[in-house]
Amino acid sequence: MSISDWVRPGIRAMAGYQPGEQPAPGQRVIKLNTNENPYPAPAVVLDALREAAAGEALRRYPVPDARPVREAAARAYGLDPDQVVVGNGSDDLLTMLLRTFVGPGENVVAPAPTYSLYETLTNIQGGAYREVPWGVGGSLLVRAIADADPALVFITRPNAPFGFACGLEQVAALCRAVDAPVVLDEAYADFASDNGLALLAEHPNLIVTRSFSKGFSLAGLRLGLGFAHPEVAAELHKVRDSYNVDALAQAGAAAALDNLDAYRPNLDAVVAERARMTQALRERGFRVAESQANFLFARVPHGDARPWYEALKERGILIRYFPDEELADGLRISIGTPEENEALLGVLDGISGG
Numbered sequence: 001m002s003i004s005d006w007v008r009p010g011i012r013a014m015a016g017y018q019p020g021e022q023p024a025p026g027q028r029v030i031k032l033n034t035n036e037n038p039y040p041a042p043a044v045v046l047d048a049l050r051e052a053a054a055g056e057a058l059r060r061y062p063v064p065d066a067r068p069v070r071e072a073a074a075r076a077y078g079l080d081p082d083q084v085v086v087g088n089g090s091d092d093l094l095t096m097l098l099r100t101f102v103g104p105g106e107n108v109v110a111p112a113p114t115y116s117l118y119e120t121l122t123n124i125q126g127g128a129y130r131e132v133p134w135g136v137g138g139s140l141l142v143r144a145i146a147d148a149d150p151a152l153v154f155i156t157r158p159n160a161p162f163g164f165a166c167g168l169e170q171v172a173a174l175c176r177a178v179d180a181p182v183v184l185d186e187a188y189a190d191f192a193s194d195n196g197l198a199l200l201a202e203h204p205n206l207i208v209t210r211s212f213s214k215g216f217s218l219a220g221l222r223l224g225l226g227f228a229h230p231e232v233a234a235e236l237h238k239v240r241d242s243y244n245v246d247a248l249a250q251a252g253a254a255a256a257l258d259n260l261d262a263y264r265p266n267l268d269a270v271v272a273e274r275a276r277m278t279q280a281l282r283e284r285g286f287r288v289a290e291s292q293a294n295f296l297f298a299r300v301p302h303g304d305a306r307p308w309y310e311a312l313k314e315r316g317i318l319i320r321y322f323p324d325e326e327l328a329d330g331l332r333i334s335i336g337t338p339e340e341n342e343a344l345l346g347v348l349d350g351i352s353g354g
């Protein structure tokens with residue numbers, strides 16, 4: 001008897017998704033490695049959560065299809081509730097998309113580098129994951145994706161880990177070029193100067209996903225939204241886990257969506273710090289990509305990136321190190337509060353001998 005013989009070969013061969021490092025319990029660190037929001041959610045959202053916890057919400061099952069959240073999202077974004085699906089984090093929506101559209105051996109295609117979970121979910125589903133380098137660019141990128149015969153396409157905008165936003169015209173061209181659903185992963189769109197929601201009206205194969213973990217300061221609650229053509233949304237609902245969005249998450253989501261204005265100061269502060277940190281890092285010799293997200297991708301002024309990551313970690317600052325050759329050895333740094341960002345710059349100055 002061998003347990004490994006019972007496991008599907010595709011699962012046995014997988015490493016599994018590696019989420020960002022968590023500090024040890026009780027350890028105080030400046031955590032700039034998983035692109036969380038440095039500020040808490042507005043009081044009106046936290047109050048709604050407390051109120052829900054104090055009432056009947058925990059004893060009862062939640063609304064199975066999160067209809068009240070879908071209605072709040074429809075009001076907030078000018079859509080119909082039938083175009084909205086709610087997930088246990090936007091990761092849950094990505095899972096639903098794979099289940100709905102990708103059969104064994106079918107291709108999932110994404111410009112790379114990108115969010116590594118797409119590949120993991122494709123492997124779980126038994127699909128074939130194919131990447132096209134972002135560097136191909138423009139209409140050639142669109143052609144290369146279409147030529148890869150996709151059953152599903154993922155475009156991350158703003159992109160991770162670099163933070164750039166590809167042209168919306170390129171997204172529209174891709175929707176026209178492929179006979180398959182195109183997922184526009186907008187986990188970071190709350191920090192960007194534009195987004196692709198308006199493209200939904202013209203492109204029935206477009207699906208936009210959003211996260212509450214970044215712009216809405218609710219990573220611990222696990223919430224995501226999917227926007228799609230009503231026929232697509234209806235199919236996605238069929239593959240949802242039962243009660244996939246818990247009652248507290250539904251209460252928090254509705255409060256957040258009904259109070260988008262309350263998030264403005266928080267989002268503006270992150271965007272202002274992003275500009276300041278881009279400049280501050282460039283002044284120190286880092287090569288920093290222009291970012292539309294709540295993180296920066298930086299290449300170090302000299303030598304390998306790993307020692308910089310390790311020196312920061314030793315001093316209690318967690319960032320993300322990307323060793324991948326393709327990424328030319330870089331650091332991804334989430335935007336923190338001004339104090340956290342200053343602490344990071346201070347440590348970097350120490351490391352570089354500045």
Ligand code: PMP
Pocket residue numbers: 088089090091092115156160185187210211212213219223224
């Ligand atoms: N998409 C991208 C591009 C991400 O970086 C992340 C965060 N790791 C997600 C989706 C998932 O976010 P959520 O917390 O909503 O599951």
